[in-house]
Amino acid sequence: MESTFLAYQVKKIDDKFVGKVERLKISDLPEGDVLIEVAYSSLNYKDGLSAIGNPGVTRKYPHIPGIDAAGVVTESTSSKFKPGDEVVITGYDLGMDTDGGFAQYCRIKADWIVPLPKGLSLKEVMILGTAGFTAALCVNHLIHNGLSPEKGPVLVTGASGGVGSVAISILAKLGYNVFASSGKKDQYDFLKKIGAREVISREDTQTDSNRPLLKEQWAGVVExxxxxxxxxxxxTTKYMGGVASCGLVGGAGFTTTVLPFILRGVALLGVDSVQCPMDLRLKIWDKLSSEWKPDTLDLLASMIDLDGLDTAIKEILAGKIKGRTLVEPKSSM
Ligand SMILES: NC(=O)c1ccc[n+]([C@@H]2O[C@H](COP(=O)([O-])OP(=O)(O)OC[C@H]3O[C@@H](n4cnc5c(N)ncnc54)[C@H](OP(=O)(O)O)[C@@H]3O)[C@@H](O)[C@H]2O)c1
Structure with missing residues (x-):
């Protein structure tokens, strides 16, 4: 008899998108070189968008979301991986139009897979997940732009979320003076515990002033x-400072003048974790598993199973999630 597995699958029913834990067959999974038994996945904002039918993320339903997965190879037709290998996948098309990590198995292309970095367990690598990888890319881009601790404070916006909380932890470990901006007054203590020296409110990062330049404050920003x-x-970014832009929870559009760029030499640094080239991807995972590995990983994560996804997806879409949400692909079903 063919093996089956449990997955959180989203179906389009009339005009609604409904997620439910289902029992599926391995042959239901998409084509791919490598079959992986998933040990952990994690929840990212994009998974929320996929689960509610956002066509910019997912167009084909029924669909298993989950842009992250870590686990053990069980079958492989690729010479790069063999059964028993521990691996991690973030980004590419996983969880977008390819069935993703909210399942006990996923089947994907070998080219998307990274061997589990030495220095991280399967659980730790998913506490980091796409959010942690993106936070590290932001830090990498800022450092390449010349950021160093003596240049001044670094601001992390959306601080209590996945990318924000990991960025704070990495920057604190590297000796930066980290300011966190957050809409959650009840999470200020959490943000200080993970490394923020100061916390400012979300309102403080939104001004009604029409002035094109305000007082210089930040040597760098994870935005x-x-x-x-x-x-x-x-x-408000200082002369020659950098702004690493990775997210849009507060809106995709913005208005600016060229003045920050031509008078202060501010660099706007785009950050993409999805198609990040494999050489840079491996370098970033290497950093995350060694000198950039947050000391506060346990503080960053809470754990749910597949049954907890309905609630967690609503929370992440409402901006209410704190830190990272680890997903263990189990269910009481
Ligand atoms: N470029 C890439 O490759 C890449 C990769 C990963 C994520 N992202 C993007 O980065 C963003 C953050 O991802 P995430 O996984 O960290 O999401 P998340 O865990 O949901 O965190 C987002 C945080 O932003 C703040 N926030 C929520 N709604 C807001 C609003 N309307 N205005 C201002 N702040 C708001 C909240 O923090 P506070 O309450 O503390 O303010 C929230 O916790 C998302 O837009 C995601 O799509 C991009």
Missing amino acids: TVGGKTMEYVLR
Whole structure:
């Protein structure tokens, strides 16, 4: 008899998108070189968008979301991987139009797979997941732009979220003076515990001033919010500072003048984790498993199973999630 497995699958029923834990057959999975038994996945904002039918993320339903997966290879037709190998996958098309990590198995292309970095367990690598990898890319881009601790404070926006909380932890470990901006007054203590020296409110990062440049404050910014927050950080970043832009929870559009760029030499640094080339991807995972590995990984994560996804997806879409949500592909079903 063919093996079966459990997965959180989203179906389009009339005009609604409904997620449910289902028992599926291995042959239901898409084509691919490598079959992986998933040990852990994790929840990212994009998974929330996929689960509610956002066509910019997923167009084909029924669909298993989960842009992250870590586990053990059980079958492989690729010479790169063999059964028993521990691996991690973030980004590419996983969980978008390819069935993703919210399942006990996934089958994918070998080219998307990274061997589990030495220094991280399967659980730790998923506490980091796409959010942690993206946070590390932001830090990498800022450092390449010349950021160092003596240049001044670094601001992390959307601080209590996945990318924000890992970025704070990495920057604190590297000796930066980290300011966190957050809409969650009840999470200020958490943000300080994971490494923020100061916490400012979300309102402080949104100004009604029409002035194209405001007082210089930040040597660098990890910017996860977009919209009005991006407008504020571009006007307050110091001379030759960098703004690493990775997110849009506060809006995709923003208005600016060229003045931050031509008078202060501010660099706007785009960050993409999805198609990140494999050589840079391996370098970033290497950093995350060694000198950039957050000391506070346990503090960052809470754990759910497949049955907990409905609630967690609503929370992440409402901006209410704190830190990272690890997903163990189990169910009481
Ligand atoms: N470019 C890439 O490759 C890449 C990779 C991963 C993620 N992303 C993007 O980065 C962003 C953050 O991802 P994430 O996984 O960290 O999401 P998340 O865990 O949901 O965190 C987002 C945080 O942003 C803040 N926030 C929520 N709604 C807001 C609003 N309307 N205005 C201002 N702040 C708001 C909240 O933090 P506070 O309450 O503390 O303010 C929230 O916890 C998302 O837009 C995601 O799509 C991009």
